[in-house]
Amino acid sequence: MTAKEALLNYCLRLGDSSLILGQRMSEWCSNGPILEEDIAMTNIALDLFGQARTMLTYAGEIEEKGKTEDDFAYKRNEREFYNSLLSERPNGHFGDTIARNFLQSAYFFHLYTTLSSSKDDMISAHAVKSLKEVTYHLRHSAEWLVRLGDGTAESHEKVQISLDDLWEFTGDLFEMNEVDELLIKEGIAVDLNEIKKEWIKTVDQVLERATLKKPENGYMQTGRLNAIHSEYLGHLIAEMQFLPRAYPDAKW
Amino acid sequence: MNYQEKYTENQILEFLSEIPDPEIPVITITELGIVRNVELTDKKVIITITPTYTGCPAMKLFEDEIIKKLHEKGINTIEIKLVYSPAWTTNWMTNKAKEKLTAYGIAPPISGTQDKGVLFSSGVKKVICPRCKSQNTILKSQFGSTACKAFYQCNDCLEPFDYFKCI
Numbered sequence: 001m002t003a004k005e006a007l008l009n010y011c012l013r014l015g016d017s018s019l020i021l022g023q024r025m026s027e028w029c030s031n032g033p034i035l036e037e038d039i040a041m042t043n044i045a046l047d048l049f050g051q052a053r054t055m056l057t058y059a060g061e062i063e064e065k066g067k068t069e070d071d072f073a074y075k076r077n078e079r080e081f082y083n084s085l086l087s088e089r090p091n092g093h094f095g096d097t098i099a100r101n102f103l104q105s106a107y108f109f110h111l112y113t114t115l116s117s118s119k120d121d122m123i124s125a126h127a128v129k130s131l132k133e134v135t136y137h138l139r140h141s142a143e144w145l146v147r148l149g150d151g152t153a154e155s156h157e158k159v160q161i162s163l164d165d166l167w168e169f170t171g172d173l174f175e176m177n178e179v180d181e182l183l184i185k186e187g188i189a190v191d192l193n194e195i196k197k198e199w200i201k202t203v204d205q206v207l208e209r210a211t212l213k214k215p216e217n218g219y220m221q222t223g224r225l226n227a228i229h230s231e232y233l234g235h236l237i238a239e240m241q242f243l244p245r246a247y248p249d250a251k252w
Numbered sequence: 253m254n255y256q257e258k259y260t261e262n263q264i265l266e267f268l269s270e271i272p273d274p275e276i277p278v279i280t281i282t283e284l285g286i287v288r289n290v291e292l293t294d295k296k297v298i299i300t301i302t303p304t305y306t307g308c309p310a311m312k313l314f315e316d317e318i319i320k321k322l323h324e325k326g327i328n329t330i331e332i333k334l335v336y337s338p339a340w341t342t343n344w345m346t347n348k349a350k351e352k353l354t355a356y357g358i359a360p361p362i363s364g365t366q367d368k369g370v371l372f373s374s375g376v377k378k379v380i381c382p383r384c385k386s387q388n389t390i391l392k393s394q395f396g397s398t399a400c401k402a403f404y405q406c407n408d409c410l411e412p413f414d415y416f417k418c419i
Contacts, residue, residue, distance in 0.1 A: 036392060036393035036395075036403065037393075039393065039395055039396070039397070039403075040393055040394065040395035043395040043396075043399055044395070046305075046307040046309070046399055047305060047306060047307045047399060048307070049307045050303070050305060050306025050307025050308065051306050051307070053306065053307070054306055054336065121337070122336075124337070125335075125336035125337035125339070126336060128336075128337065128338075128339045129303075129306055129336050129337075129339045129340075130306065132339065132341075132419040133305060133306065133419075136394055136395075136417075138371070139371060139372075139394065140394055140395070142371050142372070143372065146372075202371070205371065206371065209372075
């Protein structure tokens with residue numbers, strides 16, 4: 001693997017997790033439990049799409065085959081997406097969405113904090129910018145997690161189940177392969193073992209406040225690095241890609 | 253046309269300051285602080301801009317408006333560059349813009365008060381109601397009518413209002 005191939009893959013990973021989580025959040029549009037939350041969730045979707053655009057545009061520049069952000073978003077199949085398995089989990093009920101977003105946002109928060117000093121100028125600029133946005137996302141999901149966990153008996157039970165169900169997809173966030181190894185040596189990528197330590201601290205801090213139990217580490221479902229996904233991603237991209245696939249020359 | 257001889261960078265900036273922000277028309281794009289640089293070469297005018305938020309839907313509009321405005325002024329060869337670093341923060345916004353925001357009914361960002369706590373903001377930030385100037389206001393939602401705003405309500409005059417949040 002060349003350094004260029006590794007960098008391209010790394011940018012797709014960053015861009016894809018934002019893109020797929022953004023698409024999930026946009027599914028809440030007009031379905032939020034209250035108006036303020038509807039607006040909050042679609043605002044988060046917008047931020048995530050912005051972050052995805054930066055990285056997918058950069059991926060096109062690295063690849064040098066003339067691909068645009070839209071080519072990456074709309075013309076790849078599921079086995080070519082490198083988003084985290086967590087980001088593609090269905091929205092479920094509001095508690096499921098909040099628990100998923102919390103786990104993923106806490107990851108983004110620590111990842112971007114560290115990537116802010118990446119030796120790749122574009123990645124570090126992207127990280128600095130995105131960090132400002134994901135800080136709001138993390139706070140949003142953490143505050144809701146506390147409200148639900150430390151809320152009524154029913155909300156507590158429901159969100160605990162959400163967390164338990166999602167836990168097996170968190171191991172995937174920290175998997176690394178030769179791409180990471182190569183880019184860590186160059187000072188471009190970060191060691192995800194280090195991110196994991198910080199991530200666990202944040203998770204512990206919030207769960208304690210939310211009176212929720214951290215799930216036991218059991219079997220972990222992985223696949224992100226090899227673009228192997230759950231059955232849900234295909235359905236998600238079918239909806240996301242329908243228009244540009246059906247009307248390839250459409251302009252908007 | 254040789255742009256270097258015909259215009260100065262300040263002149264170009266003046267042209268750009270005629271362009272209102274598409275979402276908040278009382279302030280201009282230069283007051284908002286998204287115009288980073290103006291460069292004149294003999295063949296073209298290069299404008300460097302930066303997004304407020306990565307997903308800001310107004311970015312494309314900013315570009316279109318800049319091109320339109322400069323065309324009106326007789327400048328036809330324009331290049332627009334997008335940069336992400338240094339990242340835009342609300343400190344790039346001018347004081348004049350902050351006054352205009354207040355007059356328009358949007359509470360301006362309070363400098364140096366970005367919630368650094370990350371989790372469970374302590375809520376020490378006093379956002380002043382743009383309508384009745386009361387400090388007795390409450391955060392309703394971190395996310396408001398656009399990506400750059402939060403939603404507040406005044407406990408005294410009961411009016412809801414937007415707060416341009418600090419990033």
